Amino acid sequence: MYVNWKEKIDENQLNIISKLIQEGHIIIFPTETVYGIGANAFDEKAVEKIFEAKGRPQDNPLIVHVSKKEQIYEITKNVNEIEQKLIDNFMPGPFTLVLEKSDNIPDIVSAKLDTIGVRMPENEIARTIIEKSKVPIVAPSANISGKPSGTNIEDIKEELEDKVSAIIDGGETKIGIESTVVKVIDNIPVILRPGKVTPSEIEKVIGKVKISDKIFKEAKENEEVESPGMKYRHYAPKTPCRLLYSSNEEEQVRLVNEQIQINDNDVIVLAFKEHVEKINIEKDKIIPIGSIKDLNTVMKTIFSALRNADKKNAKIILIEGTKKEGLGLAIMNRLLRACEYDLIEK
Ligand code: TXA
Ligand code: MG
Numbered sequence: 001m002y003v004n005w006k007e008k009i010d011e012n013q014l015n016i017i018s019k020l021i022q023e024g025h026i027i028i029f030p031t032e033t034v035y036g037i038g039a040n041a042f043d044e045k046a047v048e049k050i051f052e053a054k055g056r057p058q059d060n061p062l063i064v065h066v067s068k069k070e071q072i073y074e075i076t077k078n079v080n081e082i083e084q085k086l087i088d089n090f091m092p093g094p095f096t097l098v099l100e101k102s103d104n105i106p107d108i109v110s111a112k113l114d115t116i117g118v119r120m121p122e123n124e125i126a127r128t129i130i131e132k133s134k135v136p137i138v139a140p141s142a143n144i145s146g147k148p149s150g151t152n153i154e155d156i157k158e159e160l161e162d163k164v165s166a167i168i169d170g171g172e173t174k175i176g177i178e179s180t181v182v183k184v185i186d187n188i189p190v191i192l193r194p195g196k197v198t199p200s201e202i203e204k205v206i207g208k209v210k211i212s213d214k215i216f217k218e219a220k221e222n223e224e225v226e227s228p229g230m231k232y233r234h235y236a237p238k239t240p241c242r243l244l245y246s247s248n249e250e251e252q253v254r255l256v257n258e259q260i261q262i263n264d265n266d267v268i269v270l271a272f273k274e275h276v277e278k279i280n281i282e283k284d285k286i287i288p289i290g291s292i293k294d295l296n297t298v299m300k301t302i303f304s305a306l307r308n309a310d311k312k313n314a315k316i317i318l319i320e321g322t323k324k325e326g327l328g329l330a331i332m333n334r335l336l337r338a339c340e341y342d343l344i345e346k
Contacts, residue, residue: 002167002169006170006171009125017168020165021039021040021046022133022134025039026049026050026165028156028167029139029168030125030170031065031121031139032121032122032174034173034177034178035141035149035150035152035173036065036126036142037164038138040133041106042105043106043135049163050062056140057145059228061111061228062109062139062140063096063118063138063139064119064138065139066130069091072099072118074136075105075136076100076102077101082184086202086205090180090197090205094180095119095197096179097118098181098184099115099118100114111228119179123170129168141178142160146234147235147307148235148304151300151304152171152172152173153167155304155307172300176300176301176304177195177302177303177331180195180196180202181229188208188209189208191215192215192226192230196327198330200326211329212230214230215329216336218340235306237309238310240315240342242318242319242339242343243319243336243343243344245320246345252275253278255346256269256275263315263316265281266315266316267316268286268314268316269317270306270319272291273289275320289301289320290302292320295326298322298327306338319335321335
């Protein structure tokens with residue numbers, strides 16, 4: 001079943017969709033970050049279907065989505081003062097908090113950890129579906145495991161439509177990158193996955209914040225990590241990708257042009273819109289990724305750009321990087337992993 005809720009939510013279709021969730025089916029639905037594949041968090045069999053559909057490793061836990069704050073305390077326990085402050089300030093929104101889980105959440109959701117990630121989306125469609133289904137909904141990003149996340153239905157339809165019972169089209173997602181994942185460790189919020197909610201925003205509220213040192217490191221196969229998602233290949237197109245960065249904008253453009261030559265023009269370039277004219281290649285080999293002056297626009301376009309670039313079957317995808325601060329932290333985290341850490345920095 002496909003429904004178009006870009007303009008408004010249809011009540012009859014909403015009834016059908018909430019029944020599908022209650023009966024153990026899985027669905028694709030929008031959130032403000034990226035699209036998710038959702039199932040009833042209490043239904044082990046339904047959750048299993050998500051792992052199967054995505055080809056997701058069993059030891060990578062899922063985020064549980066709620067529609068109201070009361071629900072958080074039904075699925076977690078021992079929320080401390082700092083965690084409560086984070087809930088008060090960042091939910092609803094593009095923010096996931098790892099909390100001690102209560103026993104009603106099946107082990108498959110948490111991948112046997114004693115914690116779960118909890119998120120309250122701001123997106124109206126997401127919250128309405130959770131509310132109407134009367135259960136919390138687990139949802140990883142809607143993409144085959146390892147591929148870029150989906151920010152619009154067109155991008156993910158082909159790879160997932162046969163595997164789900166309903167697709168809810170809410171148009172382009174507002175933010176475009178997955179939520180910031182935070183775990184409070186020894187009373188300090190630690191960012192396990194950077195996102196739209198930045199370290200300085202968290203620092204303003206709590207007074208201190210740490211960024212996990214694994215964010216920019218390639219984790220080894222059997223390494224202990226705070227967040228299992230850190231150790232998997234991620235966001236990667238089939239085509240090899242190379243990230244190019246310099247703190248000097250002109251130097252960065254020069255680096256792009258040099259790499260175009262080295263690779264005999266058999267490239268696709270993901271470039272900031274301000275640089276398109278300065279890049280020496282046919283314009284149909286350039287995919288603009290928003291403005292270097294407004295990283296929100298880059299966040300919004302990056303996953304779709306990676307997917308489009310992959311369709312062109314070039315030898316390599318060259319990608320312009322940005323500084324690893326503020327929103328740039330999340331963007332560079334995704335891009336470095338898409339490039340499997342192939343970075344040229346000058
Ligand atoms: O924006 C988002 O968070 C999207 C939308 C659909 O809500 N969801 C999403 O889910 O990105 P997923 O499954 O693609 O990513 C979840 C991340 C993984 O890196 C996972 O390892 C981490 O959160 N995670 C989940 N539960 C955790 C836990 N208990 N402890 C540590 N990390 C956890
Ligand atoms: Mg994901």
